[in-house]
Amino acid sequence: MFANRATTSLGLVLAVLLACVAGCNSSPNKLLGSSGHGPDASADAPSPVDATMGFGDSAVAELLIQPQNQTLTAMGPGATLQFSAVLAGSMSPVQATWSVTSGVQIGSISAAGLYTAGGTAGGTVNVQAQYGTLTAQTQLHVVLSIVDNAGNLPPSEQQQLTAGGDAGAGDTDAGPDGGADAAFAWLYPYDGTVFPRGLLPPTLQFGGVPPDAVYLHISFGSLDYQGFFGPSNPGRITLSAAAWTAITESAGSGDSVQVQLTKLSGGVVAGPITEHWTIAQGSLKGTVYYESRSGSSAGSTNRIRPGAAQPEVLFTTCTVCHYVSADGSTLVAESDINAVRSSAAYDLTNAQAVLSQAAGETYAFAALYKDGTIGMSGGLGGVLGSQGVSPSQLYDIKTGMQIPATGWDGTITKGVLPSFSPDGTQIVFNHFDTGQGHTLATMGFNRTTTTFSSPVDIATDPNNFLAYPGFTPDNEWVVLDATSDPDFLTCAPACCGNFAPGLPKADLEIVHTPSKTIATLDSLNGLANGQYYLPYGEAAEGHMNFQPTILPVAVGGYYWVVFTSRREYGNLVNTSDPYYCSDSSAAPWRKKLWVAALDIDNPETPSTSAHDISHPAFYLDGQDLQTGNYRGFWALSPCEQMGEGCQSGDECCSGFCRQVTGDAGAPSTGDAADDASGGADGGPSYVCVPPQACANEYEKCTTSADCCGMSQGLQCIAGYCGTTAQ
Numbered sequence: 001m002f003a004n005r006a007t008t009s010l011g012l013v014l015a016v017l018l019a020c021v022a023g024c025n026s027s028p029n030k031l032l033g034s035s036g037h038g039p040d041a042s043a044d045a046p047s048p049v050d051a052t053m054g055f056g057d058s059a060v061a062e063l064l065i066q067p068q069n070q071t072l073t074a075m076g077p078g079a080t081l082q083f084s085a086v087l088a089g090s091m092s093p094v095q096a097t098w099s100v101t102s103g104v105q106i107g108s109i110s111a112a113g114l115y116t117a118g119g120t121a122g123g124t125v126n127v128q129a130q131y132g133t134l135t136a137q138t139q140l141h142v143v144l145s146i147v148d149n150a151g152n153l154p155p156s157e158q159q160q161l162t163a164g165g166d167a168g169a170g171d172t173d174a175g176p177d178g179g180a181d182a183a184f185a186w187l188y189p190y191d192g193t194v195f196p197r198g199l200l201p202p203t204l205q206f207g208g209v210p211p212d213a214v215y216l217h218i219s220f221g222s223l224d225y226q227g228f229f230g231p232s233n234p235g236r237i238t239l240s241a242a243a244w245t246a247i248t249e250s251a252g253s254g255d256s257v258q259v260q261l262t263k264l265s266g267g268v269v270a271g272p273i274t275e276h277w278t279i280a281q282g283s284l285k286g287t288v289y290y291e292s293r294s295g296s297s298a299g300s301t302n303r304i305r306p307g308a309a310q311p312e313v314l315f316t317t318c319t320v321c322h323y324v325s326a327d328g329s330t331l332v333a334e335s336d337i338n339a340v341r342s343s344a345a346y347d348l349t350n351a352q353a354v355l356s357q358a359a360g361e362t363y364a365f366a367a368l369y370k371d372g373t374i375g376m377s378g379g380l381g382g383v384l385g386s387q388g389v390s391p392s393q394l395y396d397i398k399t400g401m402q403i404p405a406t407g408w409d410g411t412i413t414k415g416v417l418p419s420f421s422p423d424g425t426q427i428v429f430n431h432f433d434t435g436q437g438h439t440l441a442t443m444g445f446n447r448t449t450t451t452f453s454s455p456v457d458i459a460t461d462p463n464n465f466l467a468y469p470g471f472t473p474d475n476e477w478v479v480l481d482a483t484s485d486p487d488f489l490t491c492a493p494a495c496c497g498n499f500a501p502g503l504p505k506a507d508l509e510i511v512h513t514p515s516k517t518i519a520t521l522d523s524l525n526g527l528a529n530g531q532y533y534l535p536y537g538e539a540a541e542g543h544m545n546f547q548p549t550i551l552p553v554a555v556g557g558y559y560w561v562v563f564t565s566r567r568e569y570g571n572l573v574n575t576s577d578p579y580y581c582s583d584s585s586a587a588p589w590r591k592k593l594w595v596a597a598l599d600i601d602n603p604e605t606p607s608t609s610a611h612d613i614s615h616p617a618f619y620l621d622g623q624d625l626q627t628g629n630y631r632g633f634w635a636l637s638p639c640e641q642m643g644e645g646c647q648s649g650d651e652c653c654s655g656f657c658r659q660v661t662g663d664a665g666a667p668s669t670g671d672a673a674d675d676a677s678g679g680a681d682g683g684p685s686y687v688c689v690p691p692q693a694c695a696n697e698y699e700k701c702t703t704s705a706d707c708c709g710m711s712q713g714l715q716c717i718a719g720y721c722g723t724t725a726q
Contacts, residue, residue: 062088063096063134065127071141077119084113085129085136096129096136105249106142117142120242121249122222144223144250148243151230153213158228161215161262165270181270184208184235184263187535188570190616191275192523194597196556198283198307200621201244204261205570206235207535208270211263217272220257223250234571235263251279253557253725278615280556280597280725283307285650285698287328288562290593290632291320292624293581301333302629305637306595308622314352321364323378324348324635326422326552330355330372330397332363345375345397349638356400366395367418367427369447370552373397376405379416379432392418392429394450407443407452417488420445421471422552422718428469428478431457437465437486440478442513459511459518467506468547472559473718476601477613478511479521479548479561490546490564490591490630492579503579505543508563512610524596524614526567533616534567536574541567544578549634550598553650553698554717557725558597562620564630566590569619581628589628593620600724603715640688648698650720652688655700660685695721 064086072081085096098109103125107117115127122144128137149158165180187205189195195202204216210233218225225247229237239247251257257279262271284306292311293299299318304311315333322333331352334343343363345355365378379392392415394405408415414432421427424447431441439460444453459466464482471478483506489496492503508521525545526534534541544566551560566578568590575587596617601607623629639653640646646657694708695701698720707714707721714721 061134063094063129063131063136064088064091065129065136065138068138069140070138071143072115072117073143073145074117074119074122075145075147077117079117079119079142081115081140082113083109083115083127083129083138085131087131094131096131099128099130100125101128101137102126103142115140117144119144120246122246123250123252124222142222144246146223146225146227146243146246148225148227148240150240151213151228153228153230157213157264158215160269161213161228161264162217162226163269164262164272165268180268181208181263181265184270184273185535186261186273186275188572189275189277189618190533192277192528192616193275193618194278194280194558194615195248195618196280196282196284196306196558196560196597197245197248199244199248200307200309201239201241202618202621203236203238203570203572204259205572206261206263206273207571208235208263209265211235211265213264215262215264215272217260217262218247218257220251220255222252222255223247236571248279253279253281255279280558281723282556282697284551284555284560284595285553285648286551286634286636288593288620288632288634289314289322289324289331290623290629291322292627292629294589294627301331302623304620304622306620306622310622311624315346320631321361321378322631322633323363323366323368323375323419324633325368325372326370326420326424326635327372328635328638330368332366332368332375332397334361334364345372345400355398356396358395358400361390362395365417367420367429368397369420370422370424374403374447374450376408376415376418376420376427376429378418379414379429390414392416403450405450405452407455411455412443412452415441417468419468419470421475422473423475426471426475427452428458428471430466430469435460435466437488438462440466440469440480440511442478456516458513458516461518464506466509468549469511470548470550472550472598473552473554473720473722474600475718476513476607477598478513479550479598480509480511481506481546481548481563482509482520483546490566491581494579495581504546506546507543508545508548508561508614510610510613512607515609517610519610519612521596521614522612524561524563524617526616535570536568540578545594547631549632551634552636552718553720554600554722554724555698557600557723558615559600560595560634561598561614562593562595562632562634563617564632565592565594565617567594573625588626591628591630593623593629593632594618595620600717600722602724642688642690644688646686646688649696649700650698654688654690655720656689656692656695657686657699658689658692660687660689697721697723 066084086093098113100109103123106121106123106125109115122142125140185207212231214229216227257277259275260272287303287305289303292302299320301315301319302311303314319333319335324331329349332345341360344357347353347355362377367376375395375397377392391413393402396403415429416432418429427445428442431439439457441457443455467481467483467488469478469480485504507525511518526532532538546564548561548563568574573588575590578590594617597615599613646652649655649657695706701716701721704710704715713723
């Protein structure tokens, strides 16, 4: 599992800081209010009223919490604030029952009303007191303050860096603000990136003269991080996993995370250079299945979960051109491409056992229904695209037998690169019959009768070939790549031989299915306000984005697309030839997997036409840095049976995951062994359970009324309850 754990340690630095704070202050932590100070937690309080007393006059039958709406700054675990409950009117203290009803990952409250920050996350906490039938609530804003001297910089260098450079300081816009070093600029990540939780920390990369020391300042309402790092060449720094977790867990959906870099080179300070990020309120789900190739290998199919440190090799011997069912149960692919061409279907829930085999490339890029039981052949027979398009037909995946497809058979003969919608009610494909590669079409689908209906062309581009289409979970959008290559390839003749007529160029686009309009995903492709923000420019990095697929569920208020790109990756992968595929493996291939967030329509203001709903992309850490990685296909992980450990309902075959032991609201460990034993370190246990009365986020639903939090914005999207970021 790859979910964040709120109990992750901030490491030795925070432990030392906490020891310093504890040793230098004999009184408890102070509360920072509007004046910067608050009531002392050790102040004497009147004797409490017995909990069994009557309320007397109804005029005083109101419970109040003191103090109200405060801010607590935590420099690590253990910062405290004492709450008390009193009856209005007499202001007599009472012995209330205390609880934290939101922000449970930030800290806890004792039976006596003493709130203790966990020191791993900041944010807003809702504290509740209950006395008899009376309840009262207040909000506490916990600000996490972290100073991380990972580079062991002396105080003099820290002071130089925090003072800033001779130009650019105070500029809050991303761009060339290096001051003393004009080449000091962000290379990666990009300004405006939306990051989910649960990932490996990104490697921050920047240009200019290599630094002797770097100051990283990340700030927003609930966190202030100051990191000091040593030399690097070229300029790079990587946050610790604990610091990255603290940042992503502390940021709310409305926070603009300001990220500033200042460097010291040869005694000269330059910067800060500034970016802003957004943190989505959830960890990515599922597994990305992708093809990987080096100059000396025949190719393999690997899989990786976002947040994993490395991929798993699933198939070798060139078992490629794959498609995975939305539920993660089944994979189809072709194999033995250099010997006898064949294809097969594999059971991902049973050690990749072969379900059926088919002649030639029948299963190459075949569309699988959401549960993997049937599949529509991909139409790429003989070779590829313009080199040979074969009839598209429906198959029983377990037997490999063709089955009748009413409405399709005799109507669609060449439906190339098809894809079913996550809910299984529609199919999208390149309508080669009419557009010769330039047209996309959709049809409705009834699984019970295997009937297709209402064919409609939704997009035509006479200048580009429309490839690899896929639905968003709500069926409102289709994402695709618009490519110059008639065979829908991503490689040059040096790697693909006679299959490739030239150097393929492509950008990702999006079709708004209700209006049948199309738009380019500029932010994902590398443009802002009509200009390329990619650091090496359009000529070096532009128009090299291919093969999108979409996570079948919404996470953190967004949809998520994984795609192949030949762009540069900061200063880690910037091979001069974007189509490099040398057998020597002397340099890394630029063919890599990237991920981007897509906005979800607000139900109150739905889109009426196509427009850019994307955000700048981030590199999927954990993939092999040296090899060429492409055709990332995103599916949910195979589901767990009743009683097995889980993080959320989409991981369960039943669709529901609930806590069975541990502290209410605390996060799951994400490890089945831990969960089955009550959770690691005494934490809670979450297991797959039968369907419940209403569904939480990521649990199964039929309509939005099935979602427990419908009034708080949860809606049913492709069979799972989810939220929008708006």
